[in-house]
Amino acid sequence: MKRKFWLIVLAAVLLTTLIACSNEDASNEEEGNEENASADVEVNKEGFPIVDEEITLSMLAPGTGLAEWEDMPTLQEYSEMTNINFEYETPPLSDFQTKLNLAFASGEIADIIFGASTNELTPGMEVDYGQQGILLPLEDLIEEYAPNFKALMEENPELERSITTTDGHIYALPSVNQHPTAKWPAGPMWYNGAWLDAVGVEELPKSTDELYDLLVRFRDEDPNGNGEADEIPLTDVKMNSSRRWFLAAFGMKDWGIEEVDGTVRYAPMTENYKEYLTYMNKLYDEKLLDQETFAQADEQKKAKGQQNRLGLFPDWFSFFTTGQPEEEAINNPMFHPLTSDVSPEIVLPGSPGISRGAFAITSNNDNPEASIRWVDYLYSKEGRDFFDQGPEGYLWEEGEDGNRVFTEVPEEFESSEDYRGTLTPAYGINTPMLVDLVEGAPRSEFDLFIEEETKAKIDAYAETAYPLVYLTDEEQEEVNTIEVDLQSYVEQMEAKFITGVEPLENWDEYVETIENMNIERYVQIYQDAYDRWASN
Template structure:
C-alpha cells in the first residue's frame, strides 16, 4: 500500500481555544421555552475537550464520532485514503455507517424514528435531509443549531455567508436557526438540478444523426431508431433506448417539455402550484407511457438498481441516460465522453418555448450535527476546511501519492501530475475509491479546480459549453428556497408522506400501463390528491412564497 502523505494545508484561522462548555438554546416558533440541551452534550461540556484555534490537529487527543453517510459504491469509507489521511491530520476518527445511496433516505429516517442517532449526518442532501426534516428535527432538538458557532469554528463557511447573504437566507429556518450546512456550488455545474441526461454519442454517429432532438416528436422518432437500427453495431437487438431507476433521474429533465419545471411545488406566474396535480403532468405521463409500451423506455426502470443500470451502460446497451457525467454510466474515458452530447430542452404543444430547470447553486441539508454529538465545535472545524478552495481540492483529488503526485519541480513548484501507475481510462472510478466526493452532495464549496497536469481540460470546456447551451440560456428556477413555519411544516408533514407515496405509485402505474390513463382514472387521481390535501399544500407554499417575495423587497 502506498504511504499516505500529508498535504501542505492552509491554516484555518480565526479559531478560538475553547472548551465545549456552552449551552445551546433552540427557539421554537410555537413556544418561548428553549429546547433542553442533551445529556451527551452536557457531559461533553464537562470533559472540556479543547479545540485548537488553527491548523492541525483539531484536537490533541483523538476523538471518535459516529457518522451516517451514503455509500459511493466504489469503496468502503474506512478504506478511503482521504478519510484515513484526514483522520491523521485532525485527530478525528469515525465509526462509519454508509448504506447504498438508494437506501440512505430510509436509513436516515429510521435513525430519527428510533432515536439511535449518529453524531453527524454527512451528504444528506435535499433528497434525504430536506427542508422539512431540518425544521422538524431541529425544532425537536434532534439537530443542534449552528449559527452561533459558525464565525468562530467555521470561518471559511462564515465568509461565504458574509459574501453572499442569499446563502444565509436560504438556510435559515423560520425560527431563526441554521440546522444544516449546504453544498455551495461556484462552478460550471452550479446550474444543474442534478446530473444531466446524456445521449450515447456512438449511437448517434452510427445512425448519422447530425443534431439532437428539439421537440418531443423528434425525440420519439430518434428513440425508434435507437430501438430498431442496431446503433451499438453488434448485430443483436439488445439496445435499450432510454433507461433510469424509478424515473428519479429522467423525470426532472423531461417534465419541462410539458410545461412543468420540477418535482412538487413550483412557481408558475407568481403562483405556487403542485406539479403533479396539473394536466401538464398527465401529458408527461401519457408520453412516458407511450415510450414504455413501445419498448423505448427500459422495462426494468421501476425494478432495477443503479448498479444494474450502470452495467447496461458499460455494455453499450443504453442510448439515453442520466448521470453526473456520461462516463459514470458508460465507463468511458473523459476523451471518449466528449462525444456524448447533453440532453437539451424539448418543446411540445404544452411548452412551445424551450425551458430547463436551473439550480440556485445551494443544496441544503448536506451536513448536520445531532444532539448526540459530544464535540460539535470540533466537528464544525472538521467540515469547515472543505468550504475553502484548498479543502475542496483535497477532498476531490485526495492526498499525494494516489491519483496525483508532484512533478519534477516538487511541492515547491506546486504542479500536480497524474500518477503514471493509474490507468487513464479508469481514473474517475479509481478516484471514487479514494474519496467520498464521488456522486453525492458533499458539504463543501464546489469550485472549478486547477486541473491535474496543468491546463484546463477539453472535457471541462465541453461541460461548460454544453451547460451554457442546453441549460443556462433556457434556465428558470423551480421555486425559491423557502422554509415553512413550525405549524406549517407540521401540517405539510402530515400530508406530504401520503401524497408523495400516492404520486410515486401512480406515476409508475400510469407509465407501465398497470393503470390506464383516461378521463375517468385521471379524475379519480386528482380527487384522491385533493382528499389527501394537495390544495392545502399549495396554500401553505403560496404563503411562504409571498413571505419570500416580501423579504426581498
C-alpha cells in the same frame, strides 16, 4: 485525666476527618478542572493550529466501507494541522439514518454530526432538535469563527435563506456545490453518437416533434447495423432519470411541488402534465419507449447499452451505460432541452447547488468554536482541494510546472475513485465543503467536453423548481400525512397512463382523486413556506 484523654482523641479524629474532606474537595475540584479543561481551551481565529492544546472530539458520520476514518491520510494530517483529534463512529451508509435516530433518542449523541444528507438529518429534525437545544445554533459561531463560510453566504444570499430555519437559526451547514456540473438536477440524457451518424443527423432535436421523428428513425433504420430490429430508441428505469427532462418539455420543473412566478402548484394535476403523459404514452405505444421501462433494473438498462441497442438513455455519464472508454464517449452528445406546443420557451429544472444537513454541532460538544473553525477550512479553496484529493504523495504529486500530476493507482484498486475513497471522507457522502474543480488538477478531454455541453444545454436555462424551505412542526406533520398516499398514487398512475393500462380518458377521475387527498391544503403549506422564504 481519663476524660481529658478522650477529648484529645475526639479532637484528633475530627481534625483528621476535616483534613480528609478538604483533600477530597480539592481532588474533586482538580478532576473537574481537568474535565472542563478542553472547554476553556483558547481557539486561534486564524491559521493553524486551531487550538494550541490538543483536544479530542467525537464524530458520527456515514461510512462507505472503503477504509476506517482514523486510517485516512487526509484526516490524520488535518488532525496534526489543527491539534483536534476525533473518535469516529462511522456506521455503514445504509444504517446511518437508524443510528442517527437512536443517538438522538438516547441523548448519547456525538459532538459533531458529519456528512448527513437532508434525508437523514431532515429539515424537520433540524428544527425539532434545534428548538430542543440538542443542536446548537451556528449563526453567531459563523460570524466570529467561520470567515470562509460567511463569505459564501455574502456571495450568495440564497445560501443563508436556504439554511435558516423558521425560528431564525442555522442548525446545520450544507455542502455548497460550485462545480461546472452543479446545475445538473440529476444525470443528463445522452444520445448514441454512432446512431446519429448512421441516420445522418447533424442537429439535435429541439422540440418534442423533432425528437419523435428521430426516435422513429432509430427504430426503423437499423442504426446499429446488425440487420435486426433490436433497437430501443429510448429507455429508462421507471422514468426516474428521464422524467424531469420530459416534464420540462411541457413546461414543468418538478414532479410535485413547483413554483411558477411566485405561485406554488402541484404539477402532476396540471394540463401540462396531461400533455406529458399523452406524449409518453404515444412513445410507449409505438415502441419508441422501452417496453421494459417500468419493469427493468438499472443493470438491465446498462446491459442493453453495452450491446449497442440504445439510442437515447439517461446516466451520469454516457459511458456508465455503454461501457465505452471516455475518449469514445465524447462522441455521445448530451440531450438538448425541448420545447412543445404547450411550452414554446425552454423550461429546465436546475439544482440550487446546496445540499443541507451536512454538518451540525450538538449540545454535548464543549468546543463549538474549535469545531466550527475546523469545518470552515473545508469551505475555502485550499481546504476544498485538500479534502477532495487528499495530501500530496498519494493520489497526486506536484509537477514541474506547479500543477498536479496524478500518480499510479495501486493495483488493488479498480479505479482512482476507489483509491480516493480510502484517502479522504469526501467520497460518496454529503460532505460539508465547497465542491468545485481542484486547482491545478489535470483535466481530460472528456472533462472539457462535459463542461462545454453543460454550459450550452443546462446552465443557459436551468432554474430551481422550488427553493429549499423549512416547514414548521405543524406544517411538516400535515405534509407527511398527505404525502404518504399522494406520492404512491401519482407514481402508480403515471406508469398506468404511459403504458395504457389506464386510458387517459380517465384523467378527470385521476384529478378528482388527488383533490380528495387534501391537495389544496398541501399546496397552501408550500405556498406559505415559499412566501416566508421570499421575504426573508
